[in-house]
Amino acid sequence: xxxxxxxxxxASKELFHILRDPRTLAIIILMPVLQLIIFxxxxxxxxxxxxxxxxxxxxxxxxxxxxxxxSHTPYFQIVPANQRRLEPEELFKERRAQATLCIPxxxxxxxxxxxxxxxxxxxxxxxxxxxxxxGIIASGFPASLDLRPFILYNPDLKSSFFFVPGLVAxxxxxxxxxxxxxxxxxxxxxxxxxxxxxxxVSAMEILLGKVLPYIFLGLADAxxxxxxxxxxxxxxxxxDFLVFLGFxxxxxxxxxxxxxxxxxxxxxxxxxxxxxxxxxxxxxxxxSGYLFPIPSMPWLLQKLTYIIPARYYLQIIRGIMLKxxxxxxxxxxxxxxxxxxxxxxxxxxxxxxxxxx
Amino acid sequence: MIETINLxxxxxxxxxxxxxxxxxxxxxxxxxxxxxxxxxxxxxxMLCGLLTPTSGTITVNGLNVVKNPxxxxxxxGYMSQKFSLYGDLRGIENLQFYTGIYGISWTAAKTNIKSLxxxxxxxxxLKLKTSELPMGYKQRLSLVCALVHNPPLVFLDEPTxxxxxxxxxxxxxxxxxxxxxxxxVIVSTHFMDEAEYCNRVLIMQAGREEVCGNPLQLKQxxxxxxMQQLFLKIAGADxxxx
Numbered sequence: 001x002x003x004x005x006x007x008x009x010x011a012s013k014e015l016f017h018i019l020r021d022p023r024t025l026a027i028i029i030l031m032p033v034l035q036l037i038i039f040x041x042x043x044x045x046x047x048x049x050x051x052x053x054x055x056x057x058x059x060x061x062x063x064x065x066x067x068x069x070x071s072h073t074p075y076f077q078i079v080p081a082n083q084r085r086l087e088p089e090e091l092f093k094e095r096r097a098q099a100t101l102c103i104p105x106x107x108x109x110x111x112x113x114x115x116x117x118x119x120x121x122x123x124x125x126x127x128x129x130x131x132x133x134x135g136i137i138a139s140g141f142p143a144s145l146d147l148r149p150f151i152l153y154n155p156d157l158k159s160s161f162f163f164v165p166g167l168v169a170x171x172x173x174x175x176x177x178x179x180x181x182x183x184x185x186x187x188x189x190x191x192x193x194x195x196x197x198x199x200x201v202s203a204m205e206i207l208l209g210k211v212l213p214y215i216f217l218g219l220a221d222a223x224x225x226x227x228x229x230x231x232x233x234x235x236x237x238x239x240d241f242l243v244f245l246g247f248x249x250x251x252x253x254x255x256x257x258x259x260x261x262x263x264x265x266x267x268x269x270x271x272x273x274x275x276x277x278x279x280x281x282x283x284x285x286x287x288s289g290y291l292f293p294i295p296s297m298p299w300l301l302q303k304l305t306y307i308i309p310a311r312y313y314l315q316i317i318r319g320i321m322l323k324x325x326x327x328x329x330x331x332x333x334x335x336x337x338x339x340x341x342x343x344x345x346x347x348x349x350x351x352x353x354x355x356x357x
Numbered sequence: 358m359i360e361t362i363n364l365x366x367x368x369x370x371x372x373x374x375x376x377x378x379x380x381x382x383x384x385x386x387x388x389x390x391x392x393x394x395x396x397x398x399x400x401x402x403m404l405c406g407l408l409t410p411t412s413g414t415i416t417v418n419g420l421n422v423v424k425n426p427x428x429x430x431x432x433x434g435y436m437s438q439k440f441s442l443y444g445d446l447r448g449i450e451n452l453q454f455y456t457g458i459y460g461i462s463w464t465a466a467k468t469n470i471k472s473l474x475x476x477x478x479x480x481x482x483l484k485l486k487t488s489e490l491p492m493g494y495k496q497r498l499s500l501v502c503a504l505v506h507n508p509p510l511v512f513l514d515e516p517t518x519x520x521x522x523x524x525x526x527x528x529x530x531x532x533x534x535x536x537x538x539x540x541x542v543i544v545s546t547h548f549m550d551e552a553e554y555c556n557r558v559l560i561m562q563a564g565r566e567e568v569c570g571n572p573l574q575l576k577q578x579x580x581x582x583x584m585q586q587l588f589l590k591i592a593g594a595d596x597x598x599x
Contacts, residue, residue, distance in 0.1 A: 012454075197440040
């Protein structure tokens with residue numbers, strides 16, 4: 001049986017390390033805030049001032065009204081038409097415009113058809129441009145196409161609603177996995193582990209003692225990221241805070257156990273750092289459903305997402321923050337995180353060597 | 358107290374410890390002597406369960422070290438060759454940490470180490486961060502940390518390397534007292550003069566036992582004046598053979 005006394009000894013020693021090492025403190029406090037700010041502003045998926053070229057062949061009152069509607073939104077910036085007529089393809093290649101709107105000669109009288117050509121080399125932007133244009137036409141011109149998308153939870157399609165919860169998930173798993181894996185491999189490197197290993201302390205006691213202080217730090221970090229995210233990017237929080245805290249505890253635990261697993265593989269701090277970043281950063285970004293929807297992935301990748309902790313946490317945090325979900329809608333994801341933590345902890349304990357090699 | 362039978366340890370194709378048979382008695386100061394790489398550290402690590410032997414058996418107090426690591430570890434204190442206390446922790450915090458992982462109370466530990474701390478003149482250094490201590494005091498603190506649980510068996514791997522001669526003498530005084538109080542002390546060193554403090558020494562070379570016995574008797578039987586001469590004679594004989 002693991003002895004509480006030994007676990008406490010390990011945990012309180014670990015706490016001293018954390019509080020006295022400026023590097024660890026920097027990882028815990030500065031890294032998430034910096035990441036949130038950098039990612040947050042860089043990953044702004046809303047686009048503004050799309051260069052739009054309008055080819056107005058009609059030159060009548062209707063076409064003027066239309067052009068006015070486009071030029072009075074922040075989404076488009078009208079590119080002045082050149083004397084020389086350029087084909088849209090050329091404009092796109094030179095990146096002078098991202099879209100062109102062609103108004104036919106008989107617009108407003110015989111024809112109601114408009115041609116919008118969009119540079120889709122960046123498909124996400126293309127889709128946004130299309131919906132912006134449709135939105136303008138739909139709102140200002142009820143006679144023409146009446147397409148009214150009804151969007152739930154994020155009516156303004158604010159991308160901060162989308163990336164702040166995702167960033168909480170990503171930064172947490174990265175930092176937690178880094179912290180535990182580095183703290184154990186550092187003891188291997190310094191030789192202090194040897195002195196622990198001659199004592200009767202068990203692998204379970206060592207690992208639990210390592211994880212314990214970081215659970216609190218992880219939770220504090222989650223609140224920090226969330227707070228900064230809500231402050232800077234005005235993301236709502238519609239669910240119950242205690243429910244959020246409970247599920248975040250599970251996610252932090254899961255991420256810390258992942259770090260433990262890494263530490264049983266890595267011999268040096270540097271190797272641990274590379275491994276921890278490698279198995280958290282890209283998989284979380286790509287396979288958690290953060291950037292790419294899971295149902296649109298190929299079969300094999302869809303199956304792979306089941307072992308990504310962030311997959312479950314994203315469901316949880318988006319649910320709580322944006323939809324106001326309660327436990328009854330999220331418990332399955334929570335169970336998955338709990339089970340993953342237990343399995344990883346057991347594997348780490350089995351793999352942790354109480355002897356030198 | 359400790360017995361090994363045909364103890365071997367290989368690292369790949371390199372034989373670090375070659376067929377060692379030992380018997381160490383209670384309250385004995387037993388010294389492992391030898392040049393760097395002779396296999397002293399590997400032997401010590403195997404004796405306290407940090408390394409698994411490639412073959413052979415080790416029993417400590419009748420317990421097999423490989424099969425009962427926890428029970429054996431409870432009964433031993435170990436001071437590694439490399440300074441391995443936590444530099445960012447104060448002296449007192451290091452002591453409390455080791456007390457904690459041996460699962461004993463701080464009150465009990467304090468009675469175990471109280472006299473040692475005053476003897477080592479460590480009192481005023483306990484409040485300092487361990488990394489700020491002078492080398493000699495680091496070593497002393499390491500020894501005290503290894504003794505918080507009052508173990509009957511003490512392993513010291515090159516405890517005096519990097520320590521000035523005066524501090525070395527003081528250190529050996531403490532080692533002597535430990536043995537006087539009934540503790541078995543197993544120590545490795547490459548200082549030949551320190552061998553004189555041991556009840557018995559074992560001179561190792563390339564993982565093998567060269568000679569083993571009481572320093573005084575060894576010097577007499579080999580007709581040398583000092584352990585240094587004995588060591589050189591053995592090393593020379595070995596070189597001549599090969």
